[in-house]
Amino acid sequence: MSLRTPIIQLTKRASKSTISKLTTPASSLWQRNANDQSRSFATPAPPVTQNATSSKGPTAMVFMNMGGPSTTDEVGDFLSRLFADADLIPLGRFQNYLGPLISKRRTPKIQKQYAAIGGGSPIRKWSEYQAEEMCKILDKTSPETAPHKPYVAFRYANPLTEEMYSQLLEDGFGNGKGGRAVAFTQYPQYSCSTTGSSLNELWKWRQKLEGKSAGPTTANDGSITWSVIDRWPSHPGLVDAIALNIEAKLQEYPEDVRDDVVLLFSAHSLPMDVVNRGDPYPAEVAATVAAVMQRLGHTHPYRLVWQSQVGPKAWLGAQTSDTVSNYIAKGQKNMILIPVAFTSDHIETLYELDEEVIGESGHKDTIKRAESLNGSPVFIKALADIAKTHLDSGIICSKQMGLRCPGCTNERCAASKKFFAGQGLGETFAV
Numbered sequence: 221m222s223l224r225t226p227i228i229q230l231t232k233r234a235s236k237s238t239i240s241k242l243t244t245p246a247s248s249l250w251q252r253n254a255n256d257q258s259r260s261f262a263t264p265a266p267p268v269t270q271n272a273t274s275s276k277g278p279t280a281m282v283f284m285n286m287g288g289p290s291t292t293d294e295v296g297d298f299l300s301r302l303f304a305d306a307d308l309i310p311l312g313r314f315q316n317y318l319g320p321l322i323s324k325r326r327t328p329k330i331q332k333q334y335a336a337i338g339g340g341s342p343i344r345k346w347s348e349y350q351a352e353e354m355c356k357i358l359d360k361t362s363p364e365t366a367p368h369k370p371y372v373a374f375r376y377a378n379p380l381t382e383e384m385y386s387q388l389l390e391d392g393f394g395n396g397k398g399g400r401a402v403a404f405t406q407y408p409q410y411s412c413s414t415t416g417s418s419l420n421e422l423w424k425w426r427q428k429l430e431g432k433s434a435g436p437t438t439a440n441d442g443s444i445t446w447s448v449i450d451r452w453p454s455h456p457g458l459v460d461a462i463a464l465n466i467e468a469k470l471q472e473y474p475e476d477v478r479d480d481v482v483l484l485f486s487a488h489s490l491p492m493d494v495v496n497r498g499d500p501y502p503a504e505v506a507a508t509v510a511a512v513m514q515r516l517g518h519t520h521p522y523r524l525v526w527q528s529q530v531g532p533k534a535w536l537g538a539q540t541s542d543t544v545s546n547y548i549a550k551g552q553k554n555m556i557l558i559p560v561a562f563t564s565d566h567i568e569t570l571y572e573l574d575e576e577v578i579g580e581s582g583h584k585d586t587i588k589r590a591e592s593l594n595g596s597p598v599f600i601k602a603l604a605d606i607a608k609t610h611l612d613s614g615i616i617c618s619k620q621m622g623l624r625c626p627g628c629t630n631e632r633c634a635a636s637k638k639f640f641a642g643q644g645l646g647e648t649f650a651v
């Protein structure tokens with residue numbers, strides 16, 4: 221099948237009466253800085269296309285992320301879902317036995333961490349806010365696909381993927397009415413353990429709730445037409461939002477030391493067996509860091525370091541906490557930690573970085589952390605720009621999505637990639 225073949229038709233629309241229209245005035249779309257010619261908003265990846273002329277609203281914009289417990293009482297369920305996920309923590313035939321055992325043992329420790337950051341993860345609050353604000357902008361900038369309706373689908377906490385999917389059906393998508401939905405990963409960099417797992421879950425619930433067996437979504441059958449924003453590691457708006465937070469933090473240092481501050485970009489680590497399987501995440505995180513440094517004009521020395529390893533396996537380093545101690549030992553006490561792989565605060569910024577790495581460093585005044593993206597208007601404009609580019613292009617997903625890791629033996633990846641990416645790439649790419 222040619223990449224340009226119109227492969228998806230939207231036949232019927234979801235009833236407008238069941239889709240609430242978002243009315244708040246939108247902010248202006250992300251503005252390009254005329255002085256910075258290096259910024260381009262074109263999506264670089266060659267697209268897998270769908271019929272752009274038929275892609276009219278209403279459009280469901282589904283923010284996918286891992287989620288977190290909103291209260292300490294939800295920690296047990298959060299961890300038990302996390303340790304049951306074989307795409308994240310493969311425990312083979314012991315999954316059903318070891319998963320609950322490990323999560324139960326770990327719960328009190330993690331509950332204490334959530335208690336220390338105010339009693340729960342702020343990820344739901346931020347995700348709902350970001351999705352709603354982005355949709356307000358899109359209603360203005362992409363009227364042809366409006367109204368845009370925000371949804372959140374978490375992998376391990378409420379609202380879970382199945383809850384979001386049932387809501388979509390209740391709101392008039394699918395059920396013989398068709399309708400368009402965009403699965404928008406909120407992990408800027410793709411890992412099979414994060415975005416891959418969320419997409420496998422979405423694919424599973426589509427099969428269960430819309431009765432779809434494996435195979436392309438060539439529509440005309442009244443089911444939801446899905447497309448995917450699967451990665452955006454170097455989008456200029458993301459890069460700018462991170463760079464602005466670094467620049468703001470640099471201003472907190474006295475002028476005489478400001479130029480000597482070391483920038484430590486910190487991302488959640490990956491087990492080395494996942495890295496060696498060929499997971500794209502380390503390269504994509506490095507792409508974000510390179511783009512931010514380029515945007516800053518390479519004014520400061522920097523390193524990309526990795527945090528939050530769990531369990532006895534070998535993980536990708538250098539570890540964030542070791543790096544900070546080693547640099548202190550070498551006499552470097554001015555450092556900014558920059559969360560680079562997560563778009564809102566969570567225990568790994570608020571507890572691990574703030575309380576443990578910085579709090580226990582003995583240099584709380586000179587080791588600082590850049591703000592997480594949270595409610596940054598620059599970031600939300602970037603999300604709207606990414607979404608608009610996706611909607612305009614008619615792509616189903618990036619071409620990169622179709623290529624499995626060289627070491628992948630996971631049948632769930634094969635099935636979900638065949639569904640999301642196989643349509644334009646040909647199945648040989650997606651097996």
Ligand SMILES: C=CC1=C(C)c2cc3[nH]c(cc4nc(cc5[nH]c(cc1n2)c(C)c5CCC(=O)O)C(CCC(=O)O)=C4C)c(C)c3C=C
Nearest residue numbers: 287288308309341411413414488490491530561566567568
């Ligand atoms: C881009 C971010 C993340 C990647 C990649 C990632 C991979 C990954 N994580 C685990 C194991 C655990 N992660 C846990 C919590 C957790 N993970 C991320 C992000 C990524 N994980 C976040 C933001 C959080 C915290 C959520 C919040 O605070 O709301 C946990 C639970 C906490 C704990 O028990 O320590 C585990 C376990 C693996 C094995 C993995 C790669 C394969």
Ligand code: FES
Nearest residue numbers: 412624625628633
């Ligand atoms: S593990 Fe990467 S595609 Fe399956």
Ligand SMILES: [Fe+2]
Nearest residue numbers: 488489528530
């Ligand atoms: Fe994690």
